[in-house]
Amino acid sequence: MTTQSSNLSSILLGGGCFWCVEAVFTGLRGIISAEPGYAGGSVENPSYEQVCTGRTGHAEVVKVVFDPAEIGLEDVLRVFFTTHDPTQFNRQGNDVGTQYRSIIFADAAQQETARKVRDEIAAEGIWPDPIVTSIEGPAHFWPAEEKHHDYFARNPQTAYCAAVVAPKVAKARKLYRDRLKNPG
16 A cells, blocks of 8 residues: 655646547556646637647646655656657657647756756667657646546547557556556
């Protein structure tokens, strides 16, 4: 049994489609919640349809709330940088547009840690191309519509989930097996 610390932290991570990012983080020990939403744009309380136009400036993000006593920020960021392709500018695979950019919205201390982890991942040569993830200051988080929450868990058989989300979740489960809530 794990005990939850009262000193929780959060960070906004955008790694393409928020269904993928949410599904990857939901299964990890120390992650309290992974909530899909929007950040970084100019429209208040945007809808999915508005964000999908690419004209609001928002990115699809996931607000990751974690217990640093169980999983540190560096580990959260390593998972982020290794389970999506941070070398693709304004896209993830066939999902193209600024709303799918690789981005981190964080406070000053988290930004410093993010740059450190980004540079470590780049030096390891995991990705053949340069990392283009934008690391920016805090942004307002707008929760996504309820139908986007736990999307992969509720819709694993849809074509998109089977072709795009499932492989990212499988990669995360393989890379971070020792960190899974349910390694079975």
